[in-house]
């Protein structure tokens with residue numbers, strides 16, 4: 001992409017930023033401004049990019065203005081919500097970045113069990129206020145991940161087996177389209193668009209607000225059981241978690257024991273299998289559901305109990321902080337013994353103590369929605385597997401960690417049966433097609449042609465607009 005980084009900023013010039021600034025409730029930050037260095041950073045510190053300007057939107061009208069401006073001047077346009085894009089799509093050199101992080105308002109309707117969430121809101125921005133009414137939405141596992149990006153890809157959260165994906169609870173969204181209109185989309189209005197934004201990513205417009213249905217959730221029975229990382233334990237986990245009641249969702253990680261308060265100091269750094277559990281129901285039933293994990297092997301450590309739902313995010317506090325990451329992932333129904341051994345072997349050779357392989361067991365309510373009902377296309381898959389190469393210091397040479405991620409991926413990629421778009425890095429066109437079967441991709445391309453024929457929204461897992469017959 002041609003850089004317009006040094007373009008003319010003079011008032012009255014072709015790129016009159018002052019006139020845009022005058023039309024905004026929010027602000028504009030450009031290189032040289034005091035806040036620019038902080039504003040250009042995203043959560044993944046590996047993406048060290050320099051946008052041409054950052055529009056800090058405060059209202060949907062600001063987003064409209066930013067889109068019209070970028071389109072008029074044919075400027076590359078990136079969208080930033082929570083800033084956690086695995087592919088670095090929420091920032092780009094020389095681009096106009098529409099930064100939604102100032103739009104985090106949440107409004108709960110306790111009578112109707114719904115929430116309106118501005119699209120810059122993060123999981124924790126909703127979880128706290130909803131909990132005050134004994135309500136919750138299953139979003140993701142990490143407090144600071146944006147509901148904006150997460151929802152557009154599907155949203156696999158702590159209660160996914162009980163309450164489905166975040167998109168399965170989406171009622172409506174406000175969207176700014178490529179031609180600078182603010183429209184409402186739901187099952188009746190712009191229904192094809194509504195289908196597409198439930199799994200098709202940020203291809204179709206900028207969401208400014210979501211309306212979700214909330215579930216009656218107060219306390220959950222949750223926490224972590226840390227087991228030795230042996231093939232038998234991992235195999236046993238996959239079976240038990242798959243056959244567990246839908247009330248139990250789990251996320252498990254082959255990793256080096258992290259410095260958590262509940263892990264004995266002498267076990268820190270040991271290769272372990274941490275099973276994080278979230279049971280939505282009473283403690284007794286929760287205890288029955290998780291007991292089989294404990295029977296797999298003598299736990300290294302454990303911290304499980306009744307807790308308010310938002311406390312689940314304490315388990316992933318480290319992931320919520322800015323860090324550098326290289327990610328490869330897939331869905332599968334079949335992770336045989338050799339695959340499990342490759343995973344354990346790979347983590348044993350990790351170049352960073354933070355790197356890990358994560359396993360999530362799906363099923364349950366994800367399957368209650370028919371395959372074609374949303375653009376999220378892999379509802380039948382049992383497991384999600386992610387190789388997470390993670391390191392903290394951005395000045396560190398990331399090459400060894402990237403090479404480790406690639407090697408770990410190479411050792412298990414033959415088991416892949418599709419990929420989750422939200423965990424896709426910048427891996428090329430073929431991998432985008434792995435996220436969407438041919439018919440889904442074709443339908444997305446038709447919606448793209450209708451709502452964004454010029455591909456204004458291109459910093460995403462990009463769907464090429466279908467060529468329209470005239």
Ligand SMILES: Cc1cc2nc3c(=O)[nH]c(=O)nc-3n(C[C@H](O)[C@H](O)[C@H](O)COP(=O)(O)OP(=O)(O)OC[C@H]3O[C@@H](n4cnc5c(N)ncnc54)[C@H](O)[C@@H]3O)c2cc1C
Nearest residue numbers: 081082083084085089090140141146148149150156202207
């Ligand atoms: C630490 C970590 C934990 C994660 N955990 C989970 C998890 O538990 N479950 C899960 O499902 N996913 C998870 N993810 C993946 C996550 O859902 C995606 O990375 C998602 O894109 C992040 O959204 P964001 O708003 O934070 O990111 P951003 O980087 O701000 O946005 C990512 C992309 O989404 C699009 N986008 C964002 N907001 C809008 C908007 N309002 N309108 C239009 N397009 C928009 C844009 O294309 C943008 O480039 C995790 C990622 C990380 C890094």
